[in-house]
Amino acid sequence: MTSQQHRHRSRWKRPALAAGAALTVVVTGAGAAPGAGAAQAATPGKPKLKLIAASNSVTLDRWQGEPGVYLDLGTYVTVDNAPLEFKVTRKSYKDPVVAKQVFRHGGTTTTKALPTGLVKDFSGLPGFLEVSVKDANGTEVAKSKGNFCPNNASGRLRPDAPATSHYPESCPTNPFTLGSVWGVEKGWASNSSTVDYDKPVDLPVGEYTAKVSVAKKYRDLFGMPNDSPTIKVTVRQPSENGGAGRGMTAHQGGAHGSAHGSAHGSAQGTAHHYGPRGADEPTPGALSHALEDRGLAHHLGDGRGHTDGSRIAAALRPNSKRPTGRAGVPADVPKPDLRSLPAWDIAITDGEDGDVPGKDYLAFSANVWNAGPAPLVVDGFRKPGADLMDAYQYFYDANGKQIGYTPTGTMEWDPRIGHEHWHFTDFASYRLLSEDKTREVRSGKEAFCLANTDAVDYTVKNANWKPFNTDLSTACGEQNSISVREVLDVGSGDTYTQYRPGQSFDITDLPNGTYYIQVIANPEKRLQETNLKNNVALRKVVLSGEPGKRTVKVPPHDLINAP
Numbered sequence: 001m002t003s004q005q006h007r008h009r010s011r012w013k014r015p016a017l018a019a020g021a022a023l024t025v026v027v028t029g030a031g032a033a034p035g036a037g038a039a040q041a042a043t044p045g046k047p048k049l050k051l052i053a054a055s056n057s058v059t060l061d062r063w064q065g066e067p068g069v070y071l072d073l074g075t076y077v078t079v080d081n082a083p084l085e086f087k088v089t090r091k092s093y094k095d096p097v098v099a100k101q102v103f104r105h106g107g108t109t110t111t112k113a114l115p116t117g118l119v120k121d122f123s124g125l126p127g128f129l130e131v132s133v134k135d136a137n138g139t140e141v142a143k144s145k146g147n148f149c150p151n152n153a154s155g156r157l158r159p160d161a162p163a164t165s166h167y168p169e170s171c172p173t174n175p176f177t178l179g180s181v182w183g184v185e186k187g188w189a190s191n192s193s194t195v196d197y198d199k200p201v202d203l204p205v206g207e208y209t210a211k212v213s214v215a216k217k218y219r220d221l222f223g224m225p226n227d228s229p230t231i232k233v234t235v236r237q238p239s240e241n242g243g244a245g246r247g248m249t250a251h252q253g254g255a256h257g258s259a260h261g262s263a264h265g266s267a268q269g270t271a272h273h274y275g276p277r278g279a280d281e282p283t284p285g286a287l288s289h290a291l292e293d294r295g296l297a298h299h300l301g302d303g304r305g306h307t308d309g310s311r312i313a314a315a316l317r318p319n320s321k322r323p324t325g326r327a328g329v330p331a332d333v334p335k336p337d338l339r340s341l342p343a344w345d346i347a348i349t350d351g352e353d354g355d356v357p358g359k360d361y362l363a364f365s366a367n368v369w370n371a372g373p374a375p376l377v378v379d380g381f382r383k384p385g386a387d388l389m390d391a392y393q394y395f396y397d398a399n400g401k402q403i404g405y406t407p408t409g410t411m412e413w414d415p416r417i418g419h420e421h422w423h424f425t426d427f428a429s430y431r432l433l434s435e436d437k438t439r440e441v442r443s444g445k446e447a448f449c450l451a452n453t454d455a456v457d458y459t460v461k462n463a464n465w466k467p468f469n470t471d472l473s474t475a476c477g478e479q480n481s482i483s484v485r486e487v488l489d490v491g492s493g494d495t496y497t498q499y500r501p502g503q504s505f506d507i508t509d510l511p512n513g514t515y516y517i518q519v520i521a522n523p524e525k526r527l528q529e530t531n532l533k534n535n536v537a538l539r540k541v542v543l544s545g546e547p548g549k550r551t552v553k554v555p556p557h558d559l560i561n562a563p
Contacts, residue, residue: 060235084101095559121177124149128148133203149171166185181459337530343517390407411486423448452493463491
């Protein structure tokens with residue numbers, strides 16, 4: 001089978017300022033140095049926070065035909081004295097999200113729960129930043145509040161700060177996320193802006209003044225000074241050739257331009273579906289929950305990026321030869337634990353993306369993730385001239401030494417445009433079940449090229465906060481490949497959106513009523529896991545309407561209301 005094609009869905013939001021590249025934060029003018037303003041006691045293990053503006057002025061582009069601009073004003077939260085760190089979890093989908101601040105001092109770690117109900121999801125601290133925009137006459141023309149994701153685009157404040165950040169990049173927005181880690185290194189600053197690409201601010205071309213501050217409840221909670229940077233804002237309309245409009249200055253390049261826009265496409269490109277990847281050749285901006293691959297491999301060993309350093313993620317370079325010796329899996333070897341998330345992003349389609357016109361299809365997004373404690377590592381080996389590869393699962397000890405392997409199905413070459421790489425055939429499958437869950441009424445068996453698209457739970461043991469293969473350029477191979485390695489790291493999952501024929505369910509001749517979308521990990525049980533009893537997830541759907549005008553209602557899944 002194939003992978004999926006992206007479709008733009010208005011309710012999906014592009015992630016705010018995920019750190020795709022390190023930034024250099026230069027504080028100018030009255031922006032002052034970290035620690036200026038109200039005095040903060042340097043309590044061991046307690047971070048000192050301050051809101052600053054990287055520049056006294058920014059230039060924002062309002063593109064022709066666009067409804068407004070995106071308020072990335074270049075404000076940062078600086079962190080000193082100790083790292084800023086949060087652990088955000090929920091026990092189950094029946095339980096609310098709980099956030100704790102983590103304090104580290106020497107070998108001692110303590111936590112403090114944030115006020116109950118303050119954090120409701122995994123996207124960041126809600127209502128953290130308050131912005132007021134006034135025109136040249138002093139009239140307030142825009143006002144907003146924004147979340148603060150500590151994992152936003154960030155950079156060092158001084159040369160003695162840690163050279164790299166070991167915290168994840170971006171805050172998860174998958175509706176079924178279970179655990180997240182947010183953090184900013186000591187001596188670093190994190191962009192405080194939240195850019196909602198579905199809600200641009202309607203500011204005509206002209207000059208404005210923006211005043212930015214941190215909400216009082218957060219200043220009190222974190223002991224922050226009451227600083228309110230003022231920033232001159234120039235809104236311009238670029239010419240058709242991409243240059244600045246007449247009389248306007250050159251584009252300044254805000255944080256999302258360098259950290260996010262360059263990696264994911266420009267801000268004005270709102271025609272993409274900015275949810276999880278749907279095509280095997282990923283659309284820029286599609287990896288909303290994953291980390292951008294920055295070409296670094298330092299995380300492939302014990303140390304920063306792993307929660308306890310006890311595991312070593314396997315390198316992505318495949319073995320050049322088939323394994324030798326007798327296949328076997330030691331009884332005590334660490335194994336992955338594949339789990340399915342309930343389906344979401346569920347909708348009726350009617351002939352898009354190559355479907356048969358006149359038919360009704362039930363489309364959805366699905367994710368299988370790895371709860372660890374070991375990564376899933378699968379190598380494929382090709383016999384000369386064959387269209388299939390023989391697949392093997394590999395196992396490693398705590399030092400990264402291979403100590404076992406076992407045959408585990410096949411990989412197949414998909415020659416179609418937009419794919420053109422190797423799929424592992426035994427990773428997951430999808431079925432549509434009857435209301436009593438006893439009959440399979442439709443099947444959407446799939447083949448996959450694995451990628452770490454979503455941070456599902458970075459609080460599980462051995463979670464890798466910086467997985468390497470977050471897109472498909474690092475795996476999957478080419479037509480002339482002799483071998484391929486595909487990896488699903490601990491804590492991450494792989495989301496597919498099902499919109500192509502054979503993937504979405506053809507419901508044209510199904511009667512109205514209640515059904516269940518079933519997502520099955522490791523359907524043939526060929527992959528070795530720590531637990532095979534948590535591989536299936538169900539999501540209830542109710543079909544109604546007439547042929548050609550079918551509708552679907554998706555009831556909440558416990559506390560998760562994500563249709």
